[in-house]
Amino acid sequence: MKTNTYSTPLLVLGLLWAVFPASAQLIARYTVQAGPTDRNNCIVHTRLNTPADASTLVMEEVAGKKRVPVNVSVADGEVWWVLSGHTPAGTKRFYELKKGSLKTTTTALMHITDKNGALILQEGARQILQYNYATVEPPAGSDTVYRRSAFIHPLWAPNGAVLTNAFPNAGHLHHMGIWNPWTHTLFEGRETDFWNVQKKEGKVRFVKMETVTSGSVWCGFNASQEHVAFLKNGTEKTAINEIWKVRAYAATHQGQRRCWDLSSVFSCAGDSAVTLLQYRYGGGFGLRTTPAFTAKTSEVLTSEGKTRKNADSTRARWVKITGTTPQGKAGLLIMNAPTNYDSPEPLRVWPENMEGGELMLNYSPTKMKSWKMTNGNVYTLVYRVMVYDGDITPQEAEEAWKDFAFPPVVTKE
Known part of the structure; x- marks a missing residue:
């Protein structure tokens, strides 16, 4: 390390x-x-x-x-x-x-590799996801405003296929694999956008690593991040402090399925309140999928039976994305917790004619109504993602969500 x-x-x-x-x-x-x-x-x-x-x-x-x-x-x-x-x-x-005093053999089955400014979560030699804590440069020739840290990319399916995309094209260089900046906010009397960094109003940055954990059941990390507002006088001010808690679990079903959790724990950085204004996307769980997933090669299905044609602006306990990759069919199931703000959270799903059919999806808890954050309070959003080879049925997706949302009761004698 x-x-x-x-x-x-x-x-x-x-x-x-x-x-x-x-x-x-x-x-x-x-x-x-x-x-x-x-x-x-x-x-x-x-x-x-x-x-x-x-x-x-x-x-x-x-x-x-x-x-x-x-x-x-x-x-x-x-x-x-x-x-x-x-x-x-x-x-x-x-x-x-x-x-007790036991004779044991110890190996870190679920472990983390620190490499080139990123943490790579692994099960043995198999890569799960990469959290980029160091600043990543955009494609050559791009505005330096698109430099970014504090995001997940790549996310791998069990078969090794990459399911995410970052800096995808000139029009959306601010799309960063899996990320969650708030888009339409009110901070100290000024509307501030932390998502569309090209507006130069704000961005999200990595601050420090709090903990890194390896083990036999899961590996993960707690990372401190900040939402920074760029002020008109050329200075900046941190509006929101955030801890990302990420845990990845050992694969099941002969290695063909794996779950990992993302918790966002955030609060006002100072005395000033921050209002996360109602808007059609932003915050929550943002995802730009692999360019291999297009309207012709992938399918979207929500817990309410909606598809990519009609899922936008609807609520969903879970959303399933399955498509064709060079390594074979694979996908991911994204679940939002019933304790999340305005859950089941509304979705922003790109229409099929966007950018050659490529897909951006966002669980946005403020899509329908605003959310005011005040100093001294802590707010939490929790998501679970299952990545899988092949496909899973809607029944399997619902069962996975119930495991996540309403886990078994554990009692101690």
Whole structure:
């Protein structure tokens, strides 16, 4: 990990293979209730009330006399694991978490590589996504105003296909893979656009890396970002402070599906309020897809049965994009949390005749109404993305959203 750019606390949690010795200390017994819906490889987590050295923690699933080792990660005071396989609605599963003097073999299955100003989240050698913390230059000959940091690109499908695009063309050099700047805002009496940087009103920048975490269940990072307003006198002022929390989980379904989470936690940078004005796009979750996804080679489907022809300005719990890539068919499912502002969030979806049929999609929580942020309050938007090879059915998409929006209940004995 580089140290000349920023200081990063690194927590490495590995895969643990061990047999519990008689002296192993029981920390907790957990019961996981599936609830009213079937679960498939569902991510679960709960508070870990007893401080413990993560390198000595091991978990087993208890099914009668049978005990099965379970990969476990600990971070931010929580313990994480996967409810592996299929868990029918209404059923329960039981787990024990222990620590002790164990002989283990440790590897960082889910880990992060710091390379050329970017963090690359990986499962083994397979790349998941890249967060660009250093400033990335636009194409040669472009205005330097398009320089940008604090965005995700590339995002890879399990088959290795790149699903995003950055600096796509002369007309939309401000489109940056996955990003979330607010477009139409009111800050200190002036309308400020943090998205369309060519207007030179503002932009989003990386500030520092807060944490970087690797482990057996997930890897991820917390990055501090700022929305900076450019004032008329030639100075600048930070309007919004933001933390991006990104977690990527181990692949399932023989490696053909993978989920990762993006949480945006933001607040006013100073005493001045910021009003995120009602507008047709901006903020939330912005996506410019690979140029391989066009109106002829890809399909859009929302939770409400809308397609690219009629999804714009409609609400959706989830939106699925599947298309053809050089590596084969692949796609991504984007889910918004029911706790998000004005959820299910409205969508901005480009019509099919935009730029040769290429696709830009934005979950925009302020598409229908404004949102005023005041000093001293913290605001959060949470999204989950599933990337997949081939395609998934609408039923599978709905089940994935339920896992995300209403996870199983974990209780401790």
